[in-house]
Amino acid sequence: MIFIHLVILAISMILGFVFSYLAIMEEDLLKAVIYSAGQGVMFSIAFYILMAPDVLLAYIAIAIGIYTALLVFVISKTERKEVV
Amino acid sequence: MNAENLLFMILMIAFPFYLAAFVLYSIRIVKGPTIFDSVLAVDCLSFDLAAFIAILAIYFRSAFLATSAIILALWAFLLDLYLAKYFLKREVGI
Amino acid sequence: MISEALMYIGGILVIIGGICDFFGALGLLRFPHFYVRLHAATVGTIGGAVVPLIGAAILALGCDFLGWIRYPIAGMSFITAILILIVSPTATHALAFAAHRSKAIEWKEKVCDHLEGVKR
Numbered sequence: 684m685i686f687i688h689l690v691i692l693a694i695s696m697i698l699g700f701v702f703s704y705l706a707i708m709e710e711d712l713l714k715a716v717i718y719s720a721g722q723g724v725m726f727s728i729a730f731y732i733l734m735a736p737d738v739l740l741a742y743i744a745i746a747i748g749i750y751t752a753l754l755v756f757v758i759s760k761t762e763r764k765e766v767v
Numbered sequence: 768m769n770a771e772n773l774l775f776m777i778l779m780i781a782f783p784f785y786l787a788a789f790v791l792y793s794i795r796i797v798k799g800p801t802i803f804d805s806v807l808a809v810d811c812l813s814f815d816l817a818a819f820i821a822i823l824a825i826y827f828r829s830a831f832l833a834t835s836a837i838i839l840a841l842w843a844f845l846l847d848l849y850l851a852k853y854f855l856k857r858e859v860g861i
Numbered sequence: 862m863i864s865e866a867l868m869y870i871g872g873i874l875v876i877i878g879g880i881c882d883f884f885g886a887l888g889l890l891r892f893p894h895f896y897v898r899l900h901a902a903t904v905g906t907i908g909g910a911v912v913p914l915i916g917a918a919i920l921a922l923g924c925d926f927l928g929w930i931r932y933p934i935a936g937m938s939f940i941t942a943i944l945i946l947i948v949s950p951t952a953t954h955a956l957a958f959a960a961h962r963s964k965a966i967e968w969k970e971k972v973c974d975h976l977e978g979v980k981r
């Protein structure tokens with residue numbers, strides 16, 4: 684198999700799709716933030732296989748680092764369960 | 768055997784173990800009854816992904832791709848600290 | 862001659878890291894509650910991420926067909942290994958401390974608790 688990087692790309696994209704769907708449908712807001720961080724990790728492998736290191740560095744810092752910190756800060760000011 | 772075939776064979780043997788570990792960590796993120804289990808699984812997933820990235824950089828023969836391993840490890844560490852501070856003090860002062 | 866030996870040593874370390882990683886993930890899935898899963902997480906991070914990174918550094922030093930690129934790859938892998946070795950126990954310790962002090966997870970078979978009467 685010369686094309687092992689395509690297998691990794693396919694699996695990481697499918698897992699990223701599953702995490703993003705679960706992040707929308709979740710009621711507990713803190714768990715949805717963790718699903719969003721997991722989706723960021725999966726997309727960062729995809730950027731790596733597509734050979735874009737500059738996009739990868741910026742994406743890791745924003746989607747895992749700053750985005751989850753900002754959302755946890757906002758959730759600490761309001762309530763934790765989503766009221767539909 | 769020459770060096771390139773040896774490198775390819777090492778990668779072929781180690782590759783399914785890493786992929787199986789990534790899928791099992793993802794199952795624990797979805798399934799965890801509390802938040803702490805999910806955060807622990809994201810943390811372990813990021814560290815093992817950083818190790819896998821450094822191994823693949825040898826296969827792709829590029830020096831710039833290996834810099835993202837350090838970045839992934841350090842930001843995953845900060846994610847743990849945010850959530851620990853949220854649960855201890857009920858407020859995250861950034 | 863030396864480069865062949867370096868490649869074999871690096872390859873063995875990478876494969877050992879892969880096996881440790883798989884067993885760490887399996888333990889994270891099968892253990893009963895959170896405080897026991899921390900032991901499996903230790904195997905997953907130290908055996909599954911520090912050891913393969915040192916193995917990748919040695920493996921990169923042994924590949925002669927890469928030219929001068931092998932030195933930056935080996936250096937960055939080695940520094941990442943040292944960083945994960947320092948950072949990972951700190952993170953899991955902070956998580957376990959927050960879980961115990963905020964009483965979010967109850968510890969059922971309690972024998973002795975040194976942090977019981979300590980006020981923060």
